Amino acid sequence: MPPQHNAGAEHMLVSMLRPLVERGHDVQVWLSRYGRATEPYDYRGIQVVPLESRLDFPTAVRRADVLVSHLECVPSTTALARGYGKPVVVLCHNTHRPTFRDMASGGTALAVYNSQWMEREAELFFAEYPKAVRPASSLVVRPPVFADEYATRPGKAITLINCNEAKGGKVFAALARRMPDQQFLAVKGAYGEQILPDLPNVEVVEHVDGADMRETVYGRTKVLLMPSSYESWGRAAVEALASGIPVVAHPTPGLCESLGEAGVFVDRSDVDGYEAVLRKLLTPAEHRLASKRARARSAELDPTADLAAWCGAVEALA
Template sequence: MRVVALVHWYVPFHNAGSETMLHTLLRALVDAGHEAHVVTTSQEEGEAEYVHQGVTVHRAGALGTVPELLDTLAPAALVTHHQETPHASQYGRTRGVPVIQLIHNDMQHTRVWLHKRPALAVFNTLWIERELARYNVPRIVVHPPVHAAEHATSPGELVTLVNLNAHKGGEILYELAKRMPDVKFAGVIGGHGEQVIRRDVPNVEIIPHTPDMRGNVWARTRVLLMPSVYESYGMAAIEAMCSGIPVIANPTPGLVESVSWAGTFADRGNLDAWVSAIRSLILPDRWTAASAAACERVAELDPRPELARWVTAVERLEGEGQARGVRNRR
């Protein structure tokens, strides 16, 4: 079975949570013996065509128009998310190809796109699936898959924020660092959003955007900060916890679902609470207990059962399509 994803960006050049989740889903199909391709519409980096961990990526524009590329690839199913959803839905309708929508949030544009009635909606959390329950479409829940062995390493010494855009907490990082000049902080340039980059806070190191989070970020991090305005899930938190890195988070519904009982929660606007939580977690005894809790929570989030359900759901679409073709020929 050949599955094609139509998206704006892809790994390893854009490594935000949506792209990382999509790649892991496609890898699961490849591991199950299927063929996975990606057509990108906005990506300028990389070769016109390249293979990343078994998934073949084609850059539209460099290789032709989107419909031409999709026609050439002849997908049995078309996966999409974010702004390419309307285009994938239109292609699917005109070509008779089932469309799979990955649902990463509960925002208004997502609600509009669900009216396109995909053949399958894949929700990244239980809370979003409940929030959008009134949309009567075939559905499964697959939490953003994180394979612990791919992320685990020995933690470092930095208090780290991943993605320096304002909504993720860029300005908060610098304010916390100024209040705690004896603590070393780091800010990792993210894959989306305008980055808040300052060089005037001496105890904040800026780490470039990187596809090697294990080597360049987790191996240097002792505590992860997630003071985000909105996180539908918070994959970075789980990736960090694979190394036993404790997480301090703003209690968004997604972070409460992902980090759960193993996290430390503080309201985004209460900086005193964040200072107190950091001071507590960098103490050796407290860190050791929180680190063990993080590892235990990761074990609870073993992605293999949900990935197996994903593969089965996609394979079922091909079977349904073949059955429709038989009926249409009668």
């Protein structure tokens, strides 16, 4: 969990839990891995309980009205939920087989998909495995981005957030070498081996708390790169749109859905293509047009309706 661990899945969870806190609910997040925190702490009104605190999670489950789980925690949380007769909500952040398999073990009251294409992939999974237990209900909630928390005046750098190979670290390094006249910003990610070129035009930024992204990253970024081999949605891209920052991305289904007509898509294997697009986008006229499309798409992705549906669905289970 933030502020120590900042990735798309965790910040999607935070942005979905915050409205529940605002509606008066007691919201806790129990961590399943060891980290630096040793005592419970508050993050945006959410009580975070580190594994190091050695508090009793089964007792918390017994007292809860609704359990929400994601990623590798789903099997154990679902088992406890069944034991205590509690409804469980599963947040699906990717289309990898374990996501659907774990959810289909039985007992899922609500499945939340982060995109329409993921919902379609889930339907294909259940059609292929008819013995899998479908969730009682499902809902699409696009990773909520509160645009006013990210919007700023863009900077001058070409930026990559999380510089591991899968996110495009090699593409970023190649472009920085090809474009010594341009400033590049490499933001260390929450996971994966980081590819950080030692070049005079590359500045490396340490891992950033999501609450500081506006000032530390987007306020210094002119164009965001997302040459990812896989993105189920691409939250960082949507955060950048809030400031009118153009995003140049590999056309994964998730990024195509999230960016829509605001995205500039180039295959991650085509470094020549990335360089050509960047040089074009860095001209004032092209950047203004791309920036206008980015802001328009940000407005289209206002999370108000999704979050209202989400809160209503959770409260109906309590």
